[in-house]
Amino acid sequence: MTFDVHQIREDFPILADLMHGTQPLIYLDSAATSQKPMSVLNAERDFYLHHNGSAHRGAHALAEAATLAYENSRREIAQFIGAREDQIVFTKNATEGLNLVAYAFANATAKARNGVDAPHEYVLDIGDEILVSEMEHHANLIPWQELSQKTGAILRFIPITDDGRLDFVDGLINEKTRVVAVTQQSNILGTVNDLAPIVKAARKFAAKVVVDACQSVPHMSIDVQVIGADFIAFSGHKMLGPLGIGVLWGKNLDGVPVFITGGSMIESVYLDHSTYAKGPQRFEAGTMMVAQAVGLAAAIQYLNGIGMEAIAEHEHKLTGLALSALHEIPGVTIVGPQDNLSRGSAVSFTVDGIHPHDVGQILDADGIAVRVGHHCAWPTCRRLGVPATTRASFYLYNTEHEISALATGIRKAQKFFGV
Secondary structure, three states, rough: OOHHHHHHHHHOOOHHHHOOEEOOOOOEEEEOOOOOOOHHHHHHHHHHHHOOOOOOOOOOOHHHHHHHHHHHHHHHHHHHHOOOHHHEEEEEEOOHHHHHHHHHHHHHHHHHHHOOOOOOOOOOOOOEEEEEEEOOHHHHHHHHHHHHHHOEEEEEEEOOOOOOOEEOOOOOOOOOOOEEEEEEEEOOOOOOOOOOOHHHHHHHHOOOOEEEEOOOOOOOOOOOHHHHOOOOEEEOOOOOOOOOOEEEEEHHHOOOOOOOOOOEEEEEOOOOEEEEOOHHHOOOOOOOOHOOOOOOOHHHHHHHHHHHHHHHHHHHHHHHHHHHHHHOOOEEHHHHHHHHHHEEOEEEEEOOOOOOOOHHHHHOOOOOOOOOOOHHHHHHHHHHOOOOEEEOOOOOOHHHHHHHHHHHHHHHHHHHOOO
C-alpha cells in the first residue's frame, strides 16, 4: 500500500475540526493520546449495538458473542507484537500494567515475610536492588519507589547523558539486581534505547526486565521475543485505540503473584482461602472492557493495513524536518537528542525568554495542539536543567505543512513576547 497521508487523514474526522471556531486543527500531541480513525469508532459502536454482553460470564448468546470478541481481540494484539495469546493481559492503561508487576513483587515479599508460600523469584530481600533509568515516565518510576519503601530494596538508576541518551555501563546490573525497569522510547526526549545490552546483563543475574513501550509500540514494529524482556506494557489510546485499555505482556504469567482480586480471576473460592485461574485471566478481575478491546483490535488492523515500517519512515521524515526547522530558530533549544538517529517522533524544546506554557498558548490560538510541562518526567527535566518544555509529537496523520506551521507559530510567540 502506498503511504498517502492526505488519504489517511480522511479517516480521522476530528482532524477536519476548527479550533476556536476558525483555526484548522494541527494536532501535534499524539505522544499524549492519538486520534481515532472511523474504523475504531465503528468497531466499538458495532459491539454495543449487536454484541454487548459480559465476557466470560453467562451461557446466553450475547455473553458468548462478547467472549468471542474479547478473545479474538487478544489474539489480534498478541500477533501484532509477536506474542502468544496467553501472555496478553488487558489492563485499563499501561500504568496499571506496570503497577501490576511492582505489586507482584510487593505481595510476594509480604507473604514470604509472613510465612506464606510465595514464588521466590518475586520475593525481595532487604538490600536487593531495583534499577530504573533517569528518563522514565512517572508510571515506570513511582511504582518502583513504592516497592523499595515497602520491601527495603534499594533503588538505583541508569544515568542519562546531557544529550538525553542512556549511559548504561557494565556493573550497573549485578548480583543484587532483581528488577530493571526501562523505557524503550522516552516520552519527553524521543530517545530510542538499545535494550539488548540491558537485557543481556539482566539475564546474567536473573533480574526481571520491565519495559515501558507506550511510545514505541504505536510507532515501530515490535517483537517481544526479540526484545527478550519479562514484561512489556503499552497503552491502547496512544496507538489509535480507545481510552481506557492497556496491555501487559508477560513471558510467564502463571508464575506471577496476583494483583487485583475478585470475580472472574479465580479457580475456587472458600471462606478462608482461594485459588486463582491461570494465564491472563488471573489478572483480569471484574467485568472487563470488552468494547475497548474490540476497538484496540480494530486500531491494530488499521495500523497493519498501512504498515508499521511505512509509518515509522513517515514519522522519521517529519522528525528530521522538525529538528532542522527548530535548529534554525534563534533562541530555541531542543531538549534531548539533537539528531534523528535512534530517535522517535517526540521533540521537546525550550524558547529563550518564554515559558513553555506561554508558547503552548500562542500555538493553541492558531489551532496547534502541543504538550507543555514536565510530561510526567520531572526527574528527567531536573537532570537536564529545564523546569518544563514544549513538546511536539508526530504520528501517521501529520504532514510537512504542519511542521512548517509549528515553526511559524514559535516565531510568532517570540515576536509576541519581544524576544
